[in-house]
Amino acid sequence: MTVDAIPLTAETEAKVREIGETEILVGIPSYNNADTIGHVVRAVSAGLAKYFPRRRVVLVNSDGGSTDGTPEVVARAVVDFGAMLISDHQSPLQKIITPYHGIPGKGSAFRTIFEIARRLNAKACAVVDSDLRSITPEWVELLIRPVLEEGYDYVAPYYLRHKYDGTITNSIVYPLTRALYGHRIRQPIGGDFGFSGRLTAHYLDKHVWESDVARFGIDIWMTTEAVASGARVCQSFLGAKIHNPKDPAADLSAMLVQVIGAMFALMEEHELFWQALEGSNPVKLYGFQYEVGAEPINVNVDRMIANFRQGLKDLESIWRRMLAPETMEGLLLLRDCPPQAFRIGEDQWARVVYDAAASYHHRVMPREHLLKALTPLYLGRTATFVLETQGLTSAEAETRVEALCQAFEMRKRYLVDRWGAVLSDERRVAAPGWQAEAKEVTR
Amino acid sequence: MKEFWETALLGPLAALGKQVLALLPNVLAMVIILSVGLVMAWAVGRVIERVLRVLRLDELCNRLGVNAALARGGVKSDPSRIVGRTSYWLVVIFAVLAGLGALNLRPLNQFAQSFLAYIPHLFLAALILVAGHLLSNFMSQAVLIAAVNAGLPPARLIAACSRWGVQLVAVAMALEQLGIAQNIVAVGFGITLGGVVLAAAIAFGLGAKDLAKEFLERRLSDKPRDRPPDDLRHL
Numbered sequence: 001m002t003v004d005a006i007p008l009t010a011e012t013e014a015k016v017r018e019i020g021e022t023e024i025l026v027g028i029p030s031y032n033n034a035d036t037i038g039h040v041v042r043a044v045s046a047g048l049a050k051y052f053p054r055r056r057v058v059l060v061n062s063d064g065g066s067t068d069g070t071p072e073v074v075a076r077a078v079v080d081f082g083a084m085l086i087s088d089h090q091s092p093l094q095k096i097i098t099p100y101h102g103i104p105g106k107g108s109a110f111r112t113i114f115e116i117a118r119r120l121n122a123k124a125c126a127v128v129d130s131d132l133r134s135i136t137p138e139w140v141e142l143l144i145r146p147v148l149e150e151g152y153d154y155v156a157p158y159y160l161r162h163k164y165d166g167t168i169t170n171s172i173v174y175p176l177t178r179a180l181y182g183h184r185i186r187q188p189i190g191g192d193f194g195f196s197g198r199l200t201a202h203y204l205d206k207h208v209w210e211s212d213v214a215r216f217g218i219d220i221w222m223t224t225e226a227v228a229s230g231a232r233v234c235q236s237f238l239g240a241k242i243h244n245p246k247d248p249a250a251d252l253s254a255m256l257v258q259v260i261g262a263m264f265a266l267m268e269e270h271e272l273f274w275q276a277l278e279g280s281n282p283v284k285l286y287g288f289q290y291e292v293g294a295e296p297i298n299v300n301v302d303r304m305i306a307n308f309r310q311g312l313k314d315l316e317s318i319w320r321r322m323l324a325p326e327t328m329e330g331l332l333l334l335r336d337c338p339p340q341a342f343r344i345g346e347d348q349w350a351r352v353v354y355d356a357a358a359s360y361h362h363r364v365m366p367r368e369h370l371l372k373a374l375t376p377l378y379l380g381r382t383a384t385f386v387l388e389t390q391g392l393t394s395a396e397a398e399t400r401v402e403a404l405c406q407a408f409e410m411r412k413r414y415l416v417d418r419w420g421a422v423l424s425d426e427r428r429v430a431a432p433g434w435q436a437e438a439k440e441v442t443r
Numbered sequence: 444m445k446e447f448w449e450t451a452l453l454g455p456l457a458a459l460g461k462q463v464l465a466l467l468p469n470v471l472a473m474v475i476i477l478s479v480g481l482v483m484a485w486a487v488g489r490v491i492e493r494v495l496r497v498l499r500l501d502e503l504c505n506r507l508g509v510n511a512a513l514a515r516g517g518v519k520s521d522p523s524r525i526v527g528r529t530s531y532w533l534v535v536i537f538a539v540l541a542g543l544g545a546l547n548l549r550p551l552n553q554f555a556q557s558f559l560a561y562i563p564h565l566f567l568a569a570l571i572l573v574a575g576h577l578l579s580n581f582m583s584q585a586v587l588i589a590a591v592n593a594g595l596p597p598a599r600l601i602a603a604c605s606r607w608g609v610q611l612v613a614v615a616m617a618l619e620q621l622g623i624a625q626n627i628v629a630v631g632f633g634i635t636l637g638g639v640v641l642a643a644a645i646a647f648g649l650g651a652k653d654l655a656k657e658f659l660e661r662r663l664s665d666k667p668r669d670r671p672p673d674d675l676r677h678l
Binding site: 162164165166167168169189252253255259297298299303306307310311314315318363364365366368369372373375376382386 | 505511581584585587588589590591592594596598599674675676677678
């Protein structure tokens with residue numbers, strides 16, 4: 001099924017006609033990123049010149065109406081190829097700087113990039129965030145070459161991260177994506193991806209561009225669509241990802257609504273696909289891997305536990321509607337235990353997430369309320385992870401993430417049963433299978 | 444004596460008998476109308492409920508979250524049953540009014556006409572109360588979750604205030620719709636709401652001025668917090 005072409009501005013249309021065709025396209029979505037986008041454009045330009053000197057290449061900046069001169073910075077950014085020791089640079093870089101149409105958000109910016117890629121018949125594409133400070137020319141090679149020369153359709157990023165960097169990814173997104181779709185993609189919402197022209201056409205044919213995907217959730221959507229459509233998937237080790245700092249405590253529940261809401265919505269779309277899968281397979285990882293020591297950082301575990309306990313006290317009736325009775329009973333045991341003994345174990349956390357997914361599916365309450373009510377639960381699990389991994393290196397902490405993933409995989413049958421269970425109003429009439437299984441584990 | 448007997452006792456009795464005899468067909472008509480109306484009400488209620496069940500209204504409402512909202516509001520019946528029972532009672536009310544009209548008595552006719560004219564107001568008031576109840580539940584749940592996520596200790600109190608605030612507005616609107624003591628309701632509501640807002644403002648200003656200051660500073664400027672946040676990054 002194909003959809004109508006997305007309208008481009010007259011200037012962009014003319015530029016696309018002038019270029020005609022390309023082999024490689026790199027897209028950069030932006031909105032008021034004048035401080036950082038110059039570095040990103042220079043890194044991409046250098047990467048394309050250094051690693052793909054004879055290929056026809058295009059850089060697209062899809063901007064959401066920046067008022068700080070972001071497009072001008074993109075236009076002005078140039079690379080001193082001599083200083084980069086790049087002498088064999090035969091194909092000039094074409095730049096397309098265009099505003100995007102549609103709902104404001106990264107998804108709409110991507111849609112314009114995909115449309116330009118389709119019109120230019122690009123064979124390999126990549127998208128990178130515009131607030132990156134750690135991007136190097138090598139990123140371009142690592143995201144593009146697996147598509148261009150190894151026949152992959154989708155290249156997910158693999159970052160070197162501190163053990164406490166990306167805790168939503170570690171505790172929910174990675175374990176759930178892996179258990180559902182059977183691919184061990186470590187950073188499903190990384191934000192920097194490589195993909196083939198075929199996959200670009202597949203993305204454009206999906207009718208999601210007027211939905212929340214256009215605003216947020218584009219990263220998990222791209223990864224999920226890639227694996228669910230049977231695309232060949234690999235990962236590339238990009239090193240550290242450093243981008244503009246944001247207040248980590250700001251709008252945590254909004255983050256959870258966006259990320260987990262997108263995941264649960266995609267579960268509904270692909271339910272036949274993931275329900276038939278069991279276990280998971282490793283995904284090929286390209287790039288030179290290395291490790292660095294984990295620096296001690298400030299994490300306030302007591303505050304997270306206090307937040308969880310306030311949820312237990314004030315949101316108990318809401319949690320009882322969204323979680324199975326056995327899951328809830330396990331959480332109630334944590335009401336009075338000393339902080340050092342506080343644990344939401346892997347199996348228990350897997351059941352919490354699966355219960356929430358099933359309740360989202362069965363609409364036991366307004367979906368936004370359900371997703372926001374997960375915040376104290378998530379903080380409780382994050383506190384557990386911090387308590388369990390204090391003193392460990394990031395690589396050692398990875399074993400705990402692996403144990404969590406295995407718990408999600410082992411519990412998948414429970415999810416499938418609960419997903420298909422008939423719910424009467426707010427009282428669950430669950431299949432005997434999962435009840436018996438849950439009791440077994442509780443014992 | 445005989446004349447007295449005929450004029451003072453038999454005369455009124457005869458007149459009364461004539462009136463009763465004149466009214467009897469009307470009473471009979473009322474009984475028939477009421478009987479047929481009750482049977483029709485029962486049939487209409489049952490048929491509508493059955494048809495809605497066949498059309499899977501309950502499943503549709505379940506998907507739209509209506510059932511959950513009703514359950515939260517303490518309503519045990521499903522939507523098909525509610526619509527069926529509402530239809531039953533509407534037909535019963537019309538049958539009663541039609542039956543009273545059949546008596547052809549002026550006061551009853553006037554009452555029936557007034558009642559018929561009042562029905563839209565009753566219906567609107569009921570609708571406002573139901574909508575207010577559902578909205579207050581939704582609001583209080585949203586506020587409770589937001590307050591817990593923000594780590595505010597009196598989360599339940601804040602949620603309860605929001606619930607009663609919405610219900611107060613709904614009751615005031617319903618009473619105004621019914622035309623009951625409109626001025627008193629409007630003035631009472633204004634005084635109550637103004638008092639609550641003033642009390643909240645004073646309490647917030649005196650008790651949480653530092654919190655308010657920090658909140659406004661964070662909102663209006665890029666100044667970082669005095670208290671360092673966690674270095675943990677969620678995304």
